[in-house]
Amino acid sequence: MLEIAGKRSKNEIIAESTDGLWSESWREILKTAVRDVAELCRRLALPAGIASTVSAAGVDFPLLVPAPYLSRIRPGDPNDPLLLQILPRLDELEPRSGFSLDPVGDLAAQREPGMLCKYQRRALLVLTGACAVHCRYCFRRHFPYSDAPRGLDAWEGALDELQRSTTIDEVILSGGDPWMWVDDQFTEFVRRLNRLDHLRRLRVHTRLPIMIPQRVTASLLATLTNTRLTPFVVVHINHPREIDDDVSRALRLLVDAGIVVLNQAVLLRGVNDAVDPLEELCLRLVQLRVLPYYLHQLDRVQGSAHFEVPRETGQRIVAELLARLPGYAVPRYVVELPGAVSKIPLPLQVEFPE
Ligand SMILES: *Cc1c(COP(=O)(O)O)cnc(C)c1O
Ligand code: SF4
Numbered sequence: 001m002l003e004i005a006g007k008r009s010k011n012e013i014i015a016e017s018t019d020g021l022w023s024e025s026w027r028e029i030l031k032t033a034v035r036d037v038a039e040l041c042r043r044l045a046l047p048a049g050i051a052s053t054v055s056a057a058g059v060d061f062p063l064l065v066p067a068p069y070l071s072r073i074r075p076g077d078p079n080d081p082l083l084l085q086i087l088p089r090l091d092e093l094e095p096r097s098g099f100s101l102d103p104v105g106d107l108a109a110q111r112e113p114g115m116l117c118k119y120q121r122r123a124l125l126v127l128t129g130a131c132a133v134h135c136r137y138c139f140r141r142h143f144p145y146s147d148a149p150r151g152l153d154a155w156e157g158a159l160d161e162l163q164r165s166t167t168i169d170e171v172i173l174s175g176g177d178p179w180m181w182v183d184d185q186f187t188e189f190v191r192r193l194n195r196l197d198h199l200r201r202l203r204v205h206t207r208l209p210i211m212i213p214q215r216v217t218a219s220l221l222a223t224l225t226n227t228r229l230t231p232f233v234v235v236h237i238n239h240p241r242e243i244d245d246d247v248s249r250a251l252r253l254l255v256d257a258g259i260v261v262l263n264q265a266v267l268l269r270g271v272n273d274a275v276d277p278l279e280e281l282c283l284r285l286v287q288l289r290v291l292p293y294y295l296h297q298l299d300r301v302q303g304s305a306h307f308e309v310p311r312e313t314g315q316r317i318v319a320e321l322l323a324r325l326p327g328y329a330v331p332r333y334v335v336e337l338p339g340a341v342s343k344i345p346l347p348l349q350v351e352f353p354e
Contacts, residue, residue: 019217019218019219020218021214021216021217021218021253022213022214022217024214025214026208026212026214026215026217027182029066029067029068029212029214030066030132030212032066032067033064033065033066033067033132033133034063034064034065034066034067034070035062035063035064036063037050037051037054037055037058037063037087037088038051040063040065040070040087043070043075044070044073044075044076044083045075045076046075046076046078047078050078050087053090054087054088054089054090055088056090056093057088057089057090057091057092057093058088061088061092061134061136061138061141061303062088062134063086063087063088063134064086064131064132064133064134065086065133065134066132066133066211066212068211068212068213068214068244068246069082069086069133069210069211069212069242071244072241072242072244079270081238081239081241081270081271081272081277082239082241082242084136084268084270084271085135085136085137085238085239085268085271086133086134086135086136087136088136089136089306091305091306092136092303092304092306093303094305095302096302096305098300099300099301099302099303099304099305100300100301100302101142101301101302102142102143103139103299103300103301103338104139104299104336104337104338105118105338105339106140106143107144108338108339111123111161111165112157112158112161113147113148113149113157113158114126114127114147114148114149114155114158115158115161115162117165117168119341119342120167120341121167121168121169121170122168122170122171122172122203123162123165123168123170123171123172124171124172124174125155125158125171125172125173125174125178126140126143126145126148126174126175126176127173127174127175127176127178127181127189128145128150128175128176128177128178128180128181129143129145129146129148129175129176130175130176130177130180131175131176131177131180131207131211132177132180132207132208132211132212132215133207133211135207136303136304136307137266137268137298137301137304137307138301138304139299139301139304140175140176140301141301141303141304142301142302145176151185152185152188152189155189155192159192159193159196162193162196162199163196166198167198168198168199169198169199169200169201170199170200170201170202170203171193171199171201171202171203171229172203172204172205173189173202173203173204173205174205175205177206177207177208178204178205178206179204179206179208179209179215179220180208183217183219183220183223186220186223187219187223190202190223190224190227190229193227193229194227194228194229199229200229200230201229201230201231201232202224202227202229202230202231202232203231203232203233203234204224204231204232204233204234205234205236205264206233206234206235206236207235207236209233209235209247209250209251209254210235210236210237210242210243210247210250213246213247213249213250214246214250215250216250216253216254221253221254221257224254224257224259225257225258225259230260231258231259231260232259232260232261232262233254233259233260233261233262234261234262234263234264234293235251235261235262235263235264235290236263236264236265236266237263237265237281237285238265238266238268238271238272238281239271239272239277239281240277240280240281240284243281243284243285243288248288251288251290252288252289255288255289255290260291261289261290261291262290262291262292262293263285263290263291263292263293263331264293264294264295264296264331265278265281265292265294265295265296265331266295266296266298266307267295267296267297267298267309267314267317267333268298268307268309269306269307269308269309270307271307273309273313273314273317274317275317275320275321275324278295278317278321279321279324279325282321282325282329282330282331283325283329285329286326286328286329291328291329292329292330292331293331293332294331294332294333294334294343295314295318295331295332295333295334296334296335296336296343297309297311297314297333297334297335297336297346299336311335311346312349314333314346315333315346315347315348315349316349318330318331318333318346318348319348319349319350322348332345333345333346334346
C-alpha cells in the first residue's frame with residue numbers, strides 16, 4: 001500500500017486537495033481577484049488614463065473581478081461587453097431622477113432581517129453581501145447587508161420564522177452570492193432547511209459558477225443531490241462570451257447531477273442590447289441544457305442609469321428572438337416593480353390580424 005501511495009502522481013494529489021473535479025480550488029482563485037483599476041488596465045492593455053478617470057466611482061462599491069472572468073475579456077477593447085459589466089465609471093456618480101437606493105422595494109419586504117417575502121410560496125434569504133464579482137448595475141449594490149444575519153447561527157431567527165410560515169414551500173438562497181459560503185457552512189444550512197417539513201424546493205441564485213467555475217465542487221453537488229428538496233440553480237449570464245470551456249463544464253456538472261439550471265440575464269446598454277448576442281447566448285445555454293428564464297429590464301438603482309435600455313427596444317429584441325428561436329430558448333422579458341405580486345412580463349408588440 002505504502003508503495004502505491006508513494007507512486008501517486010503530483011496531479012492526483014492536487015486533484016484530491018480540490019476534491020477531484022478541478023485542478024485549482026475556488027478559494028485560492030478568489031484570493032487573486034483584481035481589485036485595483038490600474039492593475040486591471042495593465043492586465044488588459046487598456047489606456048492607463050482610464051484608471052484615473054474612474055477611480056472616484058469605485059469608492060463605495062469597488063472594482064472586483066476574478067481571474068477566470070478576466071481571462072474572457074478582450075484585451076485592448078474599452079467597449080468589451082464583459083469589461084463594461086465590471087469597470088467602474090464616473091457616470092455612476094451622476095444622480096438621476098427615478099433611480100433610487102432600493103428600486104425594487106426590498107426593505108419593505110423584509111419579514112425578518114435578511115428574509116424577503118414578496119411573492120406567494122417563496123421566501124428569499126440574503127445569505128451574504130459578498131460576491132466573487134462586483135457587477136456595476138447590481139440592484140442590491142446599496143442593500144444594507146450589515147443589518148442582515150452573518151454566519152450560520154445568526155440565521156436561527158429567520159429559520160424559526162420559516163418554520164412558522166407553513167404556506168412557504170420554496171426557499172431562495174440569494175445575496176450577494178450564497179455560494180460565497182464555504183461548502184461545510186452551506187451544507188449545514190441546507191440540512192437545517194431540510195428539517196422544515198413544508199418546504200419542497202430549494203433555489204440558489206448565484207453567479208459564482210460563471211465567475212469561478214471551480215466553485216462547483218463535488219461536495220456542493222452532493223449537498224444539492226442529497227437533500228429531499230428539489231434543487232434549482234439560477235445562474236446569471238448576460239453575454240455569450242461569458243461561457244468558456246470551464247463554465248460549460250461547471251454547468252454540465254450541475255445539470256448532470258439532476259439539478260434544474262436556469263439563467264437570468266439583465267438587458268444592458270452596450271453589453272447585450274441587440275438581437276445577435278442574445279440569440280447566441282440563448283442557443284449556447286440550451287445546448288448546455290440550461291433554460292433561459294428571465295431577461296430583466298434594468299432595476300432603476302442609483303448609479304446604473306447609463307445601462308438602461310428603453311423598454312420598447314427590449315420588446316423589439318424579444319419579438320425578434322421569438323422569431324429566430326425555439327420557444328423554450330426565449331427568456332421571459334420582465335420588470336420588477338415594488339409592491340407587485342410577481343415579476344411583470346412586458347408584452348410583445350404584436351399586430352393581431354383583423
Ligand atoms: C425575484 C424574487 C423571487 C423569485 O421570483 P420568481 O418569479 O419565482 O423567480 C422571490 N422573492 C423575491 C424577494 C424576489 O425578488
Ligand atoms: S453577482 Fe449578483 S449580487 Fe453580486 S454584484 Fe453581481 S448582480 Fe449583484
